[in-house]
Amino acid sequence: MKGVPQRKMTYWNVKGTVTDSANEQVRVPNVIALVGLPARGKTYISHKLCRYLNWIGIKTKAFNVGEYRRKACNLEEQGEFEFFSPHNNKGNKIREDCARLAIEDMGRYLDSKEGEVAILDATNTTRARRKLLVDYCREMQHNPPFRVFFIESVCDDPDIINSNITEVKTCSPDYKGIMSEEAAKEDFMKRIEMYKMQYEPIDEEADEELSYIKVINAGKSFYVHNVNGHVQSRVVYFLMNIHLLPRSIYLTRHGESEYNRIGRLGGDAPLSENGLKYASRLQNYFEKEKINELRVWSSQKIRAAQTASKMAHIAQHVEYWKVLDEIDAGICEGLTYEDFESRYPKQFGERDKDKYHYRYPSGESYEDLVARLEPVIMELERQSNVLVISHQAVLRCILAYFTNQNRDDLPYLKVPLHTVIKLTPKAYSCEVEMFKFDIAAVNTYREKPKTDGSATHAEQ
Amino acid sequence: MKGVPQRKMTYWNVKGTVTDSANEQVRVPNVIALVGLPARGKTYISHKLCRYLNWIGIKTKAFNVGEYRRKACNLEEQGEFEFFSPHNNKGNKIREDCARLAIEDMGRYLDSKEGEVAILDATNTTRARRKLLVDYCREMQHNPPFRVFFIESVCDDPDIINSNITEVKTCSPDYKGIMSEEAAKEDFMKRIEMYKMQYEPIDEEADEELSYIKVINAGKSFYVHNVNGHVQSRVVYFLMNIHLLPRSIYLTRHGESEYNRIGRLGGDAPLSENGLKYASRLQNYFEKEKINELRVWSSQKIRAAQTASKMAHIAQHVEYWKVLDEIDAGICEGLTYEDFESRYPKQFGERDKDKYHYRYPSGESYEDLVARLEPVIMELERQSNVLVISHQAVLRCILAYFTNQNRDDLPYLKVPLHTVIKLTPKAYSCEVEMFKFDIAAVNTYREKPKTDGSATHAEQ
Numbered sequence: 001m002k003g004v005p006q007r008k009m010t011y012w013n014v015k016g017t018v019t020d021s022a023n024e025q026v027r028v029p030n031v032i033a034l035v036g037l038p039a040r041g042k043t044y045i046s047h048k049l050c051r052y053l054n055w056i057g058i059k060t061k062a063f064n065v066g067e068y069r070r071k072a073c074n075l076e077e078q079g080e081f082e083f084f085s086p087h088n089n090k091g092n093k094i095r096e097d098c099a100r101l102a103i104e105d106m107g108r109y110l111d112s113k114e115g116e117v118a119i120l121d122a123t124n125t126t127r128a129r130r131k132l133l134v135d136y137c138r139e140m141q142h143n144p145p146f147r148v149f150f151i152e153s154v155c156d157d158p159d160i161i162n163s164n165i166t167e168v169k170t171c172s173p174d175y176k177g178i179m180s181e182e183a184a185k186e187d188f189m190k191r192i193e194m195y196k197m198q199y200e201p202i203d204e205e206a207d208e209e210l211s212y213i214k215v216i217n218a219g220k221s222f223y224v225h226n227v228n229g230h231v232q233s234r235v236v237y238f239l240m241n242i243h244l245l246p247r248s249i250y251l252t253r254h255g256e257s258e259y260n261r262i263g264r265l266g267g268d269a270p271l272s273e274n275g276l277k278y279a280s281r282l283q284n285y286f287e288k289e290k291i292n293e294l295r296v297w298s299s300q301k302i303r304a305a306q307t308a309s310k311m312a313h314i315a316q317h318v319e320y321w322k323v324l325d326e327i328d329a330g331i332c333e334g335l336t337y338e339d340f341e342s343r344y345p346k347q348f349g350e351r352d353k354d355k356y357h358y359r360y361p362s363g364e365s366y367e368d369l370v371a372r373l374e375p376v377i378m379e380l381e382r383q384s385n386v387l388v389i390s391h392q393a394v395l396r397c398i399l400a401y402f403t404n405q406n407r408d409d410l411p412y413l414k415v416p417l418h419t420v421i422k423l424t425p426k427a428y429s430c431e432v433e434m435f436k437f438d439i440a441a442v443n444t445y446r447e448k449p450k451t452d453g454s455a456t457h458a459e460q
Numbered sequence: 461m462k463g464v465p466q467r468k469m470t471y472w473n474v475k476g477t478v479t480d481s482a483n484e485q486v487r488v489p490n491v492i493a494l495v496g497l498p499a500r501g502k503t504y505i506s507h508k509l510c511r512y513l514n515w516i517g518i519k520t521k522a523f524n525v526g527e528y529r530r531k532a533c534n535l536e537e538q539g540e541f542e543f544f545s546p547h548n549n550k551g552n553k554i555r556e557d558c559a560r561l562a563i564e565d566m567g568r569y570l571d572s573k574e575g576e577v578a579i580l581d582a583t584n585t586t587r588a589r590r591k592l593l594v595d596y597c598r599e600m601q602h603n604p605p606f607r608v609f610f611i612e613s614v615c616d617d618p619d620i621i622n623s624n625i626t627e628v629k630t631c632s633p634d635y636k637g638i639m640s641e642e643a644a645k646e647d648f649m650k651r652i653e654m655y656k657m658q659y660e661p662i663d664e665e666a667d668e669e670l671s672y673i674k675v676i677n678a679g680k681s682f683y684v685h686n687v688n689g690h691v692q693s694r695v696v697y698f699l700m701n702i703h704l705l706p707r708s709i710y711l712t713r714h715g716e717s718e719y720n721r722i723g724r725l726g727g728d729a730p731l732s733e734n735g736l737k738y739a740s741r742l743q744n745y746f747e748k749e750k751i752n753e754l755r756v757w758s759s760q761k762i763r764a765a766q767t768a769s770k771m772a773h774i775a776q777h778v779e780y781w782k783v784l785d786e787i788d789a790g791i792c793e794g795l796t797y798e799d800f801e802s803r804y805p806k807q808f809g810e811r812d813k814d815k816y817h818y819r820y821p822s823g824e825s826y827e828d829l830v831a832r833l834e835p836v837i838m839e840l841e842r843q844s845n846v847l848v849i850s851h852q853a854v855l856r857c858i859l860a861y862f863t864n865q866n867r868d869d870l871p872y873l874k875v876p877l878h879t880v881i882k883l884t885p886k887a888y889s890c891e892v893e894m895f896k897f898d899i900a901a902v903n904t905y906r907e908k909p910k911t912d913g914s915a916t917h918a919e920q
Contacts, residue, residue: 027777225681227700233842237697240687268822322828362728368782382693
């Protein structure tokens with residue numbers, strides 16, 4: 001009885017005028033500029049923020065001034081830490097040119113409406129440099145002018161600094177293959193000293209008119225000033241929830257359900273016999289893994305709750321979240337893919353054309369799912385070890401967040417039945433391991449159709 | 461096709477085991493203690509936080525030490541500002557006793573699991589007093605011990621302090637009817653001086669081990685330290701989004717729809733002739749009101765979008781949010797109330813018994829709605845003037861938040877068609893004005909049934 005099929009045309013006409021709500025909230029372009037000495041996690045923050053904002057639908061790009069420098073002069077030319085001395089005129093000139101180039105590219109990116117948020121990943125350690133940026137953003141040539149928000153990472157905890165330096169000396173393109181790890185470390189520490197000579201932290205009084213957050217010792221404390229607008233508010237909340245502690249996130253679909261077996265979409269069917277086997281084997285798997293303080297979050301669908309119930313005495317606790325329920329297929333709930341295609345051929349074709357934005361009549365789109373899952377991502381960022389027991393479409397959205405997949409690929413990510421996906425976030429990436437259990441299950445994956453529209457199995 | 465009716469019993473059995481997700485996230489009891497001189501908005505924060513946490517489903521109670529004091533000694537006995545001098549032994553004794561009583565009541569409230577969060581609304585201006593509280597919360601008699609989070613309101617902006625003092629001198633039960641406004645103001649300023657003599661603000665170094673937020677100049681800046689757990693994280697985000705600037709929030713349902721006319725639930729029907737009239741009159745209303753930078757948020761249902769489209773050239777912009785769509789009535793979408801009762805008599809009865817928690821099979825409950833609307837409330841808190849064009853059940857949830865209604869009353873709040881509800885938040889309450897337009901519309905209100913189960917019109 002769901003939906004008003006006789007009004008389908010009207011529905012789609014109105015929908016055509018409905019603008020993307022995520023975009024609608026963001027009118028004014030935002031520049032987010034990092035501030036801080038080398039090895040304070042600026043690039044880490046910049047990557048992570050860029051991924052988060054893109055995932056929630058705010059188009060964002062990071063501009064790393066270090067990369068401009070590496071393009072502007074080869075590493076031999078640049079030489080070692082002396083290049084970064086405030087007294088090295090050639091070095092200063094190159095570094096200033098690079099900053100200017102990055103800022104101009106950023107300006108073009110925002111002026112052209114290609115994106116809504118630009119992240120300037122640079123040290124921006126002097127008040128003069130920050131003023132230059134603010135003045136540029138306020139120039140009337142930009143219509144509208146850009147809002148600027150600074151994120152300063154301040155750290156005096158030697159452990160955190162050391163671990164960041166170790167990360168850099170082994171990974172930085174400034175050193176990789178150029179010198180030994182020990183030499184790199186020494187050079188890098190001298191480079192930091194060069195920056196310290198001219199570093200002017202953002203000051204509560206002198207910089208009263210700026211909007212900024214100071215992230216102190218990797219999130220132990222924060223100082224937040226003059227937050228302005230939706231994007232800045234979201235950024236602040238996100239920065240206050242992320243952490244660097246080692247942990248893993250486990251994703252799994254419920255065991256195979258009776259509906260999976262007959263290829264039907266959605267519904268609320270219980271587990272099949274093989275599905276029940278999987279639930280037991282999942283329990284064994286986590287018994288062996290002995291994960292510290294494991295939390296289990298399940299959807300409220302029967303098939304997920306049945307799978308999760310096996311975890312009750314292993315996990316610290318099991319929670320059932322409606323927000324983890326599968327995508328709502330609206331008028332297509334309970335249909336097979338073949339039914340869908342034969343009953344609503346036009347809809348079926350629409351979906352193949354743009355699966356991310358396609359909304360089932362009276363149901364949801366992947367875009368809707370991402371909006372609904374945002375609080376889950378925020379809570380996952382805050383937590384340590386979590387197992388999420390949910391559904392194909394939901395887990396695709398979560399997986400896309402952690403592995404930084406774009407919207408075109410997201411609805412086609414492979415999340416097979418009877419498989420545990422283990423995610424281990426690292427500084428600049430996320431390790432993905434797949435553990436396929438040896439229990440038969442139907443394949444619910446449907447390839448991205450070729451131009452001839454051919455398809456395989458039922459899925460969402 | 462939605463829903464799996466043949467499995468309804470299984471569905472409800474599983475649902476029975478599903479715990480309240482909002483509760484599940486909150487395990488450890490939290491004490492939230494205010495800190496600050498008189499007239500720093502502590503009671504304002506405490507009220508507002510209490511309302512927010514209860515609305516999102518975290519049971520919270522505020523304990524105001526001032527009220528204990530007013531009970532412990534009548535106002536003549538207490539006398540004037542000298543009572544609050546650190547050198548007044550009798551005053552000290554009474555004030556200490558009151559603080560102890562409030563803390564003990566708070567402890568009982570949390571230990572008995574009656575609630576999950578207790579807010580201690582007191583000055584807590586000395587380090588010794590705060591230590592006493594922390595020690596009490598960590599005592600092993602509590603199982604588990606309580607987490608403590610301090611909210612210190614710091615203010616050196618004379619305008620803000622003055623406006624708070626004005627609020628107090630006209631409203632405080634310490635002065636009302638006791639002395640003239642001028643005398644009250646003078647006495648109150650002297651009382652503040654008494655507190656200043658012993659005030660020890662929370663210190664970044666000396667109080668390193670505490671968890672706290674400093675709210676500086678009513679939200680211009682914040683210092684946040686050691687945030688621990690879900691509740692504290694939510695509290696911080698909330699405090700960073702609220703503001704005191706004058707503004708109004710306007711709520712209205714879409715104009716009467718074709719479905720309203722025939723008493724059907726949900727669906728996606730267009731406006732009736734009278735509904736279209738209302739949309740035009742709404743436009744006239746806001747043209748006359750001339751509201752500064754009005755934002756319009758509409759649901760994505762046709763009837764709401766049609767109503768909102770009239771606002772396009774008045775509002776700063778119009779946004780269409782799926783999250784504002786009406787409650788999903790699942791298998792009852794498109795039915796009349798009579799159909800619902802005759803087809804699913806058991807469900808119909810369940811709903812009357814506990815309308816807030818009742819979830820339509822394959823649909824939503826009011827509780828689900830509140831969870832889905834939380835980001836809307838957060839964004840409404842951040843914004844200035846907003847008109848929300850949505851639906852009966854959704855607007856009940858929003859209205860309940862602003863007017864602090866409990867969960868039993870929420871699903872029965874009156875939100876008639878062709879009526880604008882204007883909400884103007886004040887310091888300790890919210891002014892509600894209803895503007896009923898003179899355009900005929902069906903009545904969709906259904907009274908809370910008496911024991912005989914009698915009902916009137918169709919509604920959700």
